[in-house]
Amino acid sequence: WGKVDLLARQQTDLFSGRRDEDEWIFRNRLGAVVEGQLRERVGFRVSFEQTREEGIERKYVIRSDVFEPRREAVQLKGGVADYHEATAAISFGLGDLVDVVAGKGQVMWGPAPEDNLGLSANTPSYDMVLLRSRLGVVRFEHLAARLRPCPDRPDAPTCRGLADEESSYIVNGMTRGLEREKYLAGHRLEASPTRWIDIGFQEVVVYGDRGPELAYLNPFMFFWAAQSYLGDKDNVMMTLDVDVRPHHGWQVYAAYTIDDLKKLKIFSDDFANKFSFQLGALWTNPLGWAQTDVRAEYVRVEPWIYTHKFP
Numbered sequence: 001w002g003k004v005d006l007l008a009r010q011q012t013d014l015f016s017g018r019r020d021e022d023e024w025i026f027r028n029r030l031g032a033v034v035e036g037q038l039r040e041r042v043g044f045r046v047s048f049e050q051t052r053e054e055g056i057e058r059k060y061v062i063r064s065d066v067f068e069p070r071r072e073a074v075q076l077k078g079g080v081a082d083y084h085e086a087t088a089a090i091s092f093g094l095g096d097l098v099d100v101v102a103g104k105g106q107v108m109w110g111p112a113p114e115d116n117l118g119l120s121a122n123t124p125s126y127d128m129v130l131l132r133s134r135l136g137v138v139r140f141e142h143l144a145a146r147l148r149p150c151p152d153r154p155d156a157p158t159c160r161g162l163a164d165e166e167s168s169y170i171v172n173g174m175t176r177g178l179e180r181e182k183y184l185a186g187h188r189l190e191a192s193p194t195r196w197i198d199i200g201f202q203e204v205v206v207y208g209d210r211g212p213e214l215a216y217l218n219p220f221m222f223f224w225a226a227q228s229y230l231g232d233k234d235n236v237m238m239t240l241d242v243d244v245r246p247h248h249g250w251q252v253y254a255a256y257t258i259d260d261l262k263k264l265k266i267f268s269d270d271f272a273n274k275f276s277f278q279l280g281a282l283w284t285n286p287l288g289w290a291q292t293d294v295r296a297e298y299v300r301v302e303p304w305i306y307t308h309k310f311p
Helices: 223-229
Strands: 002-015 023-038 042-055 072-076 080-094 098-105 126-135 138-146 168-171 174-177 182-194 197-208 235-244 250-260 274-284 293-301
Touching: 197 223, 223 235
Parallel strands: none
Antiparallel strands: 002 023, 023 042, 042 080, 072 080, 080 098, 098 126, 126 138, 138 182, 168 174, 182 197, 197 235, 235 250, 250 274, 274 293
């Protein structure tokens, strides 16, 4: 079987805090999704979305002027910005225990229904291979992906100088720079001791300036120890989360992510302790109102989390 869904959406957001005054941002999206299944073990999904973004009195000069994080091929046109995103992935089973997802897409790990601290779908898509396995109440996933590096170009001043100047050559009178290698790996273990609670633990590492690292391709390797063995030059984050459903329609969740810490001063205000914390609650169909939900969430993000000494 297969199906095609057409997408047309107009999104309006009010942002405050990034400038002196509140600002309205308008995003108009057009696209399509094609997905289907072959027999019972093979599935596929292809999508494309074109977006135009504009704001009242906003000028798009550099890439950081664009609010949308899920963007590719950005075209800055003064008062507007155009960008798109395409994904394509295939999934298939290897026996009864392991499923494989390969292609260009995203992975979201965590208890929150939308944005999570560890891996969120609110990012550009990437080429990846994802292994998924389930045995009783235990679920395990392992991810290996290639990321696009920060572009060394005039409209991205925060990335200027990050390219490898020696990895370039002249062709037809023009200099072609080669992008630096950048990769993402992660694994997540999740267990459901009862029907109303899920507990998860995950590690995610970003590394680069070399090919895929075998230590991070090992699904069962403890990444925190592996990056120490490899010279402490990669960025590893650990997340512990819990998802509780005490009553039908209710969900309470929490997550704690550690980017870096001093073990002897873990509960102090030491600047080296970089962590983030998320606490939320979701109530679906409140008071019998169908197709309605109420969500409250608190997120604390310490300065410099998600950063590393090597860009």
